[in-house]
Amino acid sequence: DAKTTQPPSMDCAEGRAANLPCNHSTISGNEYVYWYRQIHSQGPQYIIHGLKNNETNEMASLIITEDRKSSTLILPHATLRDTAVYYCIVAANTGNQFYFGTGTSLTVIP
Amino acid sequence: EAQVTQNPRYLITVTGKKLTVTCSQNMNHEYMSWYRQDPGLGLRQIYYSMNVEVTDKGDVPEGYKVSRKEKRNFPLILESPSPNQTSLYFCASSSPHNPGGTYNEQFFGPGTRLTVL
Numbered sequence: 001d002a003k004t005t006q007p008p009s010m011d012c013a014e015g016r017a018a019n020l021p022c023n024h025s026t027i028s029g030n031e032y033v034y035w036y037r038q039i040h041s042q043g044p045q046y047i048i049h050g051l052k053n054n055e056t057n058e059m060a061s062l063i064i065t066e067d068r069k070s071s072t073l074i075l076p077h078a079t080l081r082d083t084a085v086y087y088c089i090v091a092a093n094t095g096n097q098f099y100f101g102t103g104t105s106l107t108v109i110p
Numbered sequence: 111e112a113q114v115t116q117n118p119r120y121l122i123t124v125t126g127k128k129l130t131v132t133c134s135q136n137m138n139h140e141y142m143s144w145y146r147q148d149p150g151l152g153l154r155q156i157y158y159s160m161n162v163e164v165t166d167k168g169d170v171p172e173g174y175k176v177s178r179k180e181k182r183n184f185p186l187i188l189e190s191p192s193p194n195q196t197s198l199y200f201c202a203s204s205s206p207h208n209p210g211g212t213y214n215e216q217f218f219g220p221g222t223r224l225t226v227l
Contacts, residue, residue, distance in 0.1 A: 034214050043114075043200050043218030044153065087152070093212040097168055098143070100153035 003027065004088045009105040012082075018075040020104050022088030025069045030092045033064060035073045036100070037084040044087065044100070047073065078108045112137045114219035116201050122225045123191055131186045131222050133201030141204045141213050142184035143168070144176065146197040147221075153200065159184055191226040198223050 005023040012018040024033065034049040048055055048062045050071070055062045061074040075082055087103040114135045123129055135142065143158040145168075155168030159178040173195055175187040184203075188195060202216040 032212065032214065041147075041198060041221060041223075043202070043220055044216075045218070046215050049212065049215065089214070091214050093206065093214065097158070098155055098214055098216075099169065100145070100155075102150065102152040 003090045003099065004101055006086075006088050006101065006104045008102070009107070011107050011109055012075075012078045014080060014108050014110050015077055018078040018082065018106060018108070020073040020075075020086050020088075020106065021070065022072070023070045024088070024090045027068050027090050028092070031090045032093060033062065033068075033071050034089040034091060035060070035062065036087045036089065037082075038087070038103070039081075039084040047086075078106075080108050080110065082106065083108045112217070114201055114203055114217050116199075116219040116222045118222060119220065120223050122227065124227050125192055126190050129188050129191060129224075131188075131199060131201075131224070133184045133186065133219060134182050135184075135201075135203040135217070136182065137203060137205070137217065138181065139203035139205040139217075140181070141206070141216075142178065143202045143216065144174070144184070144186050145200045145202065146170065146195075147200065148197050156186070156199075191224075193226050196224060196226050 035047040036044040038044045050062045064071045085103040087100045117132045140161045144156040145153045147153045154170045157176040159165045199222045201219040204216040
């Protein structure tokens with residue numbers, strides 16, 4: 001079963017920051033937070049991951065609360081091409097079962 | 111180009127006719143995995159493989175088999191397909207040995223849409 005809770009859908013104006021929340025209140029100490037996105041029915045695309053510290057890469061920023069019970073994925077300047085389903089996943093780095101859940105459908109509005 | 115390929119991309123078959131969906135990656139990844147995606151259920155893991163000759167069940171393994179005889183290939187076998195296996199299937203691979211890498215930074219294939227009549 002998915003260990004995360006995400007809103008089913010969100011809208012964001014083009015050019016604005018998209019902030020996608022995720023609750024993972026039962027996260028274990030050795031589990032990372034991963035974010036993926038899936039555009040239409042294409043294969044999911046890895047975005048970013050983190051353990052405790054905030055992380056940033058060329059695609060997005062990941063903010064993890066100090067108690068690690070929730071996180072936020074930030075797309076700083078959303079474009080129409082960012083319209084996709086975004087999945088928040090918590091998993092240990094063991095290669096074992098990886099649960100995607102149903103994600104948040106983000107629509108970027110012109 | 112680094113990629114995960116799946117074949118076929120689309121398949122319509124009948125109940126009980128054995129089929130194999132192939133998956134191949136050219137990144138020398140140790141870890142490979144199969145998922146199925148159904149409306150309202152998200153992606154669910156079927157089987158995964160940590161390395162050659164090492165496979166394990168995911169969330170929904172019933173009705174499926176896999177093998178990992180070579181590092182690059184991870185075929186998904188449906189011995190006797192049934193209509194409830196109609197779904198969109200994805201193969202993925204990863205390696206924990208890339209700089210900063212973990213098992214869970216997975217590269218996904220383009221998907222195989224299977225219909226079982």
